Amino acid sequence: MLPADMIKLPEGRFKMGSARFYPDEAPVREVEVGAFAIDQGPVTVDQFARFTEETGYVTVAERPPDPADYPDADPSLLVAGSAVFQSTPGPVPLNDPGRWWAYFPGASWRHPWGPGSDNSGRHDHPVTHVAYEDAEAFARWAGKLLPSEAEWEYAARGGLEDAIFAWGDEEHPDGEVLANSWQGDFPWRNTGARGWRGTSPVGLFPANGYGLYDMTGNVWEWTTDYYSPRGAGLGETKSPCCAPPRNPRIGTPDASYDLGQPGSHIPRRVVKGGSHLCAPNYCLRYRPAARQPEAIDTSTSHIGFRCITPVGTPGQATTCV
Ligand SMILES: [Ca+2]
Numbered sequence: 001m002l003p004a005d006m007i008k009l010p011e012g013r014f015k016m017g018s019a020r021f022y023p024d025e026a027p028v029r030e031v032e033v034g035a036f037a038i039d040q041g042p043v044t045v046d047q048f049a050r051f052t053e054e055t056g057y058v059t060v061a062e063r064p065p066d067p068a069d070y071p072d073a074d075p076s077l078l079v080a081g082s083a084v085f086q087s088t089p090g091p092v093p094l095n096d097p098g099r100w101w102a103y104f105p106g107a108s109w110r111h112p113w114g115p116g117s118d119n120s121g122r123h124d125h126p127v128t129h130v131a132y133e134d135a136e137a138f139a140r141w142a143g144k145l146l147p148s149e150a151e152w153e154y155a156a157r158g159g160l161e162d163a164i165f166a167w168g169d170e171e172h173p174d175g176e177v178l179a180n181s182w183q184g185d186f187p188w189r190n191t192g193a194r195g196w197r198g199t200s201p202v203g204l205f206p207a208n209g210y211g212l213y214d215m216t217g218n219v220w221e222w223t224t225d226y227y228s229p230r231g232a233g234l235g236e237t238k239s240p241c242c243a244p245p246r247n248p249r250i251g252t253p254d255a256s257y258d259l260g261q262p263g264s265h266i267p268r269r270v271v272k273g274g275s276h277l278c279a280p281n282y283c284l285r286y287r288p289a290a291r292q293p294e295a296i297d298t299s300t301s302h303i304g305f306r307c308i309t310p311v312g313t314p315g316q317a318t319t320c321v
Protein backbone atom coordinates (compact mmCIF):
# COMPACT_ATOMS: atom_id res chain seq x y z
CA MET A 1 0.00 0.00 0.00
CA LEU A 2 1.29 3.41 -0.90
CA PRO A 3 0.91 6.29 1.50
CA ALA A 4 -1.87 8.56 0.30
CA ASP A 5 0.54 11.34 -0.48
CA MET A 6 2.59 9.36 -2.99
CA ILE A 7 1.85 8.92 -6.68
CA LYS A 8 2.82 5.81 -8.60
CA LEU A 9 4.50 6.38 -11.93
CA PRO A 10 4.75 3.59 -14.49
CA GLU A 11 8.09 2.67 -15.97
CA GLY A 12 8.76 4.70 -19.05
CA ARG A 13 11.03 6.27 -21.57
CA PHE A 14 11.47 10.02 -21.86
CA LYS A 15 13.63 12.71 -23.37
CA MET A 16 15.94 13.96 -20.65
CA GLY A 17 17.70 17.31 -20.83
CA SER A 18 17.30 20.34 -23.05
CA ALA A 19 19.45 21.90 -25.75
CA ARG A 20 17.76 25.30 -25.46
CA PHE A 21 19.10 26.68 -22.18
CA TYR A 22 22.21 26.04 -20.07
CA PRO A 23 24.98 23.85 -21.55
CA ASP A 24 24.92 21.32 -18.68
CA GLU A 25 21.36 20.29 -19.63
CA ALA A 26 22.36 19.21 -23.13
CA PRO A 27 22.11 17.13 -25.17
CA VAL A 28 18.57 15.79 -25.15
CA ARG A 29 18.75 12.00 -24.85
CA GLU A 30 16.32 9.15 -24.40
CA VAL A 31 16.36 7.55 -20.98
CA GLU A 32 14.33 4.79 -19.35
CA VAL A 33 13.29 4.60 -15.72
CA GLY A 34 11.66 1.75 -13.82
CA ALA A 35 8.34 2.22 -12.03
CA PHE A 36 8.44 4.13 -8.77
CA ALA A 37 6.19 6.11 -6.48
CA ILE A 38 7.04 9.69 -5.57
CA ASP A 39 5.92 12.11 -2.89
CA GLN A 40 3.21 14.38 -4.22
CA GLY A 41 4.99 17.43 -2.88
CA PRO A 42 8.24 18.39 -1.22
CA VAL A 43 8.59 17.20 2.39
CA THR A 44 6.90 19.79 4.60
CA VAL A 45 7.97 21.39 7.86
CA ASP A 46 5.32 19.32 9.70
CA GLN A 47 6.54 16.05 8.16
CA PHE A 48 10.12 16.86 9.02
CA ALA A 49 9.13 17.82 12.56
CA ARG A 50 7.54 14.39 13.06
CA PHE A 51 10.78 12.76 11.94
CA THR A 52 12.92 14.75 14.37
CA GLU A 53 10.46 14.21 17.24
CA GLU A 54 10.53 10.45 16.74
CA THR A 55 14.25 10.10 16.20
CA GLY A 56 15.89 13.07 17.93
CA TYR A 57 17.70 13.73 14.67
CA VAL A 58 19.89 16.83 14.59
CA THR A 59 20.46 18.38 11.15
CA VAL A 60 23.83 19.41 9.75
CA ALA A 61 22.96 23.11 10.17
CA GLU A 62 22.31 22.54 13.88
CA ARG A 63 25.74 20.96 14.50
CA PRO A 64 28.90 23.04 14.94
CA PRO A 65 31.13 22.29 11.94
CA ASP A 66 34.23 20.22 12.66
CA PRO A 67 37.35 22.32 11.87
CA ALA A 68 39.01 19.17 10.46
CA ASP A 69 36.38 19.12 7.71
CA TYR A 70 37.05 22.76 6.79
CA PRO A 71 40.82 23.27 6.83
CA ASP A 72 40.61 26.48 4.80
CA ALA A 73 38.04 28.17 7.08
CA ASP A 74 38.64 30.58 9.95
CA PRO A 75 37.85 28.39 13.00
CA SER A 76 36.10 31.28 14.77
CA LEU A 77 33.56 31.31 11.94
CA LEU A 78 32.79 27.61 12.30
CA VAL A 79 29.53 27.93 14.18
CA ALA A 80 26.28 26.08 13.52
CA GLY A 81 24.14 27.90 11.00
CA SER A 82 22.84 27.99 7.47
CA ALA A 83 22.63 30.18 4.37
CA VAL A 84 19.77 32.65 4.26
CA PHE A 85 18.64 34.75 1.31
CA GLN A 86 18.09 38.45 1.87
CA SER A 87 16.83 40.74 -0.86
CA THR A 88 19.02 43.72 -1.60
CA PRO A 89 17.81 47.33 -1.24
CA GLY A 90 18.22 47.92 -4.95
CA PRO A 91 19.68 46.46 -8.15
CA VAL A 92 23.14 44.86 -7.79
CA PRO A 93 25.52 43.11 -10.19
CA LEU A 94 24.16 39.60 -10.69
CA ASN A 95 27.55 37.87 -10.71
CA ASP A 96 28.07 38.16 -6.95
CA PRO A 97 25.76 35.89 -4.88
CA GLY A 98 27.49 37.14 -1.72
CA ARG A 99 25.32 40.23 -1.99
CA TRP A 100 22.11 38.29 -1.34
CA TRP A 101 23.31 35.19 0.53
CA ALA A 102 24.52 35.35 4.12
CA TYR A 103 25.59 32.64 6.55
CA PHE A 104 23.31 33.08 9.56
CA PRO A 105 24.59 31.52 12.81
CA GLY A 106 21.66 29.72 14.43
CA ALA A 107 19.66 29.41 11.21
CA SER A 108 18.24 25.91 10.71
CA TRP A 109 15.02 24.22 9.62
CA ARG A 110 13.55 25.23 13.00
CA HIS A 111 14.74 28.83 12.72
CA PRO A 112 14.64 29.62 8.99
CA TRP A 113 15.86 33.23 9.42
CA GLY A 114 18.10 32.65 12.42
CA PRO A 115 17.46 32.60 16.17
CA GLY A 116 14.21 34.29 17.06
CA SER A 117 12.52 33.13 13.87
CA ASP A 118 10.39 30.01 13.66
CA ASN A 119 7.98 28.15 11.40
CA SER A 120 4.81 29.94 12.46
CA GLY A 121 2.63 29.93 9.38
CA ARG A 122 5.01 27.58 7.57
CA HIS A 123 3.72 24.16 8.69
CA ASP A 124 2.62 23.19 5.21
CA HIS A 125 5.59 24.82 3.48
CA PRO A 126 8.57 22.77 2.29
CA VAL A 127 11.18 22.18 4.97
CA THR A 128 14.35 24.15 4.20
CA HIS A 129 17.92 24.29 5.56
CA VAL A 130 18.43 20.57 4.97
CA ALA A 131 21.79 19.27 3.74
CA TYR A 132 21.98 16.10 1.66
CA GLU A 133 22.54 13.78 4.61
CA ASP A 134 19.49 15.27 6.37
CA ALA A 135 17.32 14.45 3.37
CA GLU A 136 18.82 10.98 3.25
CA ALA A 137 18.20 10.43 6.98
CA PHE A 138 14.55 11.45 6.61
CA ALA A 139 14.12 9.13 3.62
CA ARG A 140 15.62 6.21 5.55
CA TRP A 141 13.28 6.87 8.49
CA ALA A 142 10.30 7.00 6.16
CA GLY A 143 11.36 3.75 4.44
CA LYS A 144 11.91 5.66 1.21
CA LEU A 145 14.77 6.79 -1.02
CA LEU A 146 15.81 10.01 -2.69
CA PRO A 147 15.23 10.17 -6.45
CA SER A 148 17.98 10.02 -9.03
CA GLU A 149 18.16 13.00 -11.36
CA ALA A 150 16.55 10.93 -14.14
CA GLU A 151 13.69 9.80 -11.89
CA TRP A 152 13.14 13.35 -10.67
CA GLU A 153 13.09 14.79 -14.19
CA TYR A 154 10.80 12.04 -15.50
CA ALA A 155 8.35 12.88 -12.69
CA ALA A 156 8.68 16.65 -13.21
CA ARG A 157 7.83 16.42 -16.90
CA GLY A 158 4.45 14.97 -16.03
CA GLY A 159 4.21 13.03 -19.28
CA LEU A 160 4.86 16.00 -21.57
CA GLU A 161 7.45 15.35 -24.27
CA ASP A 162 10.33 17.83 -24.38
CA ALA A 163 8.27 20.73 -22.95
CA ILE A 164 10.14 23.72 -21.51
CA PHE A 165 8.10 23.94 -18.31
CA ALA A 166 6.37 21.30 -16.19
CA TRP A 167 3.06 22.41 -17.76
CA GLY A 168 4.07 23.15 -21.40
CA ASP A 169 6.09 25.58 -23.47
CA GLU A 170 4.43 28.82 -22.46
CA GLU A 171 5.61 30.32 -19.20
CA HIS A 172 2.39 32.16 -18.29
CA PRO A 173 -0.58 30.67 -20.15
CA ASP A 174 -3.49 33.13 -19.80
CA GLY A 175 -1.18 35.26 -17.68
CA GLU A 176 -1.14 32.69 -14.85
CA VAL A 177 1.81 32.11 -12.55
CA LEU A 178 2.06 28.30 -12.41
CA ALA A 179 5.10 27.84 -10.16
CA ASN A 180 6.59 29.67 -7.22
CA SER A 181 9.44 31.51 -8.89
CA TRP A 182 10.62 35.09 -8.36
CA GLN A 183 8.24 37.66 -9.85
CA GLY A 184 9.91 40.98 -10.58
CA ASP A 185 13.57 41.94 -10.59
CA PHE A 186 15.99 39.69 -8.74
CA PRO A 187 17.31 40.14 -6.08
CA TRP A 188 15.64 43.32 -4.92
CA ARG A 189 12.04 43.60 -6.12
CA ASN A 190 9.68 40.65 -5.72
CA THR A 191 6.00 41.23 -6.37
CA GLY A 192 5.21 37.70 -5.14
CA ALA A 193 4.05 34.48 -6.81
CA ARG A 194 0.31 34.31 -6.12
CA GLY A 195 1.08 36.61 -3.23
CA TRP A 196 4.01 34.59 -1.84
CA ARG A 197 7.57 35.79 -1.46
CA GLY A 198 9.82 33.00 -0.27
CA THR A 199 8.40 29.50 0.13
CA SER A 200 4.68 28.82 -0.33
CA PRO A 201 2.29 26.15 1.00
CA VAL A 202 2.71 22.83 -0.85
CA GLY A 203 -0.26 22.38 -3.17
CA LEU A 204 -0.95 26.06 -3.80
CA PHE A 205 0.16 25.92 -7.42
CA PRO A 206 -1.48 23.48 -9.85
CA ALA A 207 -0.15 19.91 -10.04
CA ASN A 208 1.63 18.73 -13.17
CA GLY A 209 0.33 15.99 -15.47
CA TYR A 210 1.26 13.30 -12.94
CA GLY A 211 -0.50 15.05 -10.06
CA LEU A 212 2.74 16.32 -8.48
CA TYR A 213 3.07 19.70 -6.79
CA ASP A 214 5.96 22.16 -6.80
CA MET A 215 8.29 20.00 -8.86
CA THR A 216 9.58 23.26 -10.30
CA GLY A 217 9.77 26.34 -8.14
CA ASN A 218 9.21 26.76 -4.41
CA VAL A 219 12.38 24.90 -3.29
CA TRP A 220 15.21 23.16 -5.10
CA GLU A 221 15.19 19.41 -4.44
CA TRP A 222 18.13 17.10 -3.72
CA THR A 223 18.76 14.13 -6.01
CA THR A 224 21.18 11.24 -5.54
CA ASP A 225 23.28 12.01 -8.61
CA TYR A 226 26.68 13.54 -8.14
CA TYR A 227 27.02 16.61 -10.31
CA SER A 228 28.87 16.41 -13.58
CA PRO A 229 28.63 18.97 -16.38
CA ARG A 230 27.39 16.05 -18.45
CA GLY A 231 24.37 14.51 -16.76
CA ALA A 232 23.27 10.90 -16.43
CA GLY A 233 22.55 8.87 -19.54
CA LEU A 234 25.44 10.30 -21.52
CA GLY A 235 28.26 8.20 -20.21
CA GLU A 236 28.85 5.62 -22.88
CA THR A 237 29.03 5.77 -26.60
CA LYS A 238 25.84 4.33 -27.87
CA SER A 239 25.95 1.29 -30.10
CA PRO A 240 23.13 1.04 -32.61
CA CYS A 241 21.77 -2.12 -31.00
CA CYS A 242 21.51 -0.56 -27.63
CA ALA A 243 18.29 0.51 -25.97
CA PRO A 244 18.32 3.81 -24.06
CA PRO A 245 20.11 3.64 -20.71
CA ARG A 246 17.81 2.41 -17.95
CA ASN A 247 17.89 4.13 -14.56
CA PRO A 248 21.12 5.95 -15.38
CA ARG A 249 22.70 7.85 -12.53
CA ILE A 250 26.04 9.36 -11.65
CA GLY A 251 27.15 7.46 -8.58
CA THR A 252 30.75 8.63 -8.22
CA PRO A 253 31.80 12.10 -7.04
CA ASP A 254 34.91 12.38 -9.23
CA ALA A 255 33.59 15.05 -11.62
CA SER A 256 31.63 16.92 -8.96
CA TYR A 257 34.32 18.90 -7.16
CA ASP A 258 34.46 22.67 -7.61
CA LEU A 259 38.21 22.78 -8.11
CA GLY A 260 40.09 25.89 -7.10
CA GLN A 261 37.20 27.17 -4.95
CA PRO A 262 36.86 27.19 -1.16
CA GLY A 263 35.31 23.87 -0.13
CA SER A 264 36.68 22.19 -3.25
CA HIS A 265 37.11 18.94 -1.31
CA ILE A 266 33.35 18.65 -0.71
CA PRO A 267 31.49 16.56 -3.29
CA ARG A 268 28.50 18.14 -4.97
CA ARG A 269 25.18 16.57 -5.90
CA VAL A 270 22.53 17.67 -8.36
CA VAL A 271 19.60 19.75 -7.16
CA LYS A 272 16.60 20.10 -9.46
CA GLY A 273 13.60 22.29 -10.15
CA GLY A 274 14.73 25.77 -9.22
CA SER A 275 13.17 27.74 -6.40
CA HIS A 276 11.27 30.83 -5.36
CA LEU A 277 14.49 32.74 -6.11
CA CYS A 278 14.71 31.84 -9.80
CA ALA A 279 13.93 34.85 -11.96
CA PRO A 280 14.02 35.42 -15.72
CA ASN A 281 16.54 38.25 -15.27
CA TYR A 282 18.85 35.93 -13.33
CA CYS A 283 18.23 32.19 -13.45
CA LEU A 284 15.88 30.27 -15.74
CA ARG A 285 16.04 27.06 -13.77
CA TYR A 286 12.40 26.54 -12.81
CA ARG A 287 12.23 23.89 -15.55
CA PRO A 288 12.41 20.07 -15.46
CA ALA A 289 15.68 19.90 -17.43
CA ALA A 290 17.52 22.47 -15.33
CA ARG A 291 20.13 21.34 -12.83
CA GLN A 292 22.59 22.83 -10.43
CA PRO A 293 25.49 21.49 -8.35
CA GLU A 294 25.22 21.86 -4.59
CA ALA A 295 27.86 20.90 -2.02
CA ILE A 296 26.44 18.05 0.04
CA ASP A 297 27.01 19.87 3.33
CA THR A 298 25.21 23.01 2.21
CA SER A 299 21.84 23.98 3.55
CA THR A 300 19.90 27.07 2.54
CA SER A 301 16.54 28.79 2.76
CA HIS A 302 15.69 27.62 -0.77
CA ILE A 303 16.61 23.90 -0.86
CA GLY A 304 14.37 21.01 0.22
CA PHE A 305 13.63 17.52 -1.06
CA ARG A 306 11.05 14.83 -1.73
CA CYS A 307 11.30 11.03 -1.62
CA ILE A 308 10.49 8.05 -3.81
CA THR A 309 9.95 4.32 -3.33
CA PRO A 310 10.67 1.72 -5.98
CA VAL A 311 7.59 -0.18 -7.20
CA GLY A 312 7.60 -3.78 -8.44
CA THR A 313 10.85 -5.40 -9.46
CA PRO A 314 13.83 -3.32 -8.45
CA GLY A 315 15.09 -1.27 -11.38
CA GLN A 316 18.41 -2.58 -12.58
CA ALA A 317 20.80 0.02 -13.82
CA THR A 318 22.07 -0.96 -17.22
CA THR A 319 25.06 0.19 -19.12
CA CYS A 320 25.42 0.16 -22.84
CA VAL A 321 28.07 -2.22 -24.13
CA1 LIG B 1 10.56 22.23 -6.28
Ligand SMILES: [Cu+2]
Pocket residue numbers: 274275277278279283284285286
Ligand atom coordinates in the same frame (compact mmCIF):
# COMPACT_ATOMS: atom_id res chain seq x y z
CU1 LIG C 1 17.50 29.61 -9.95
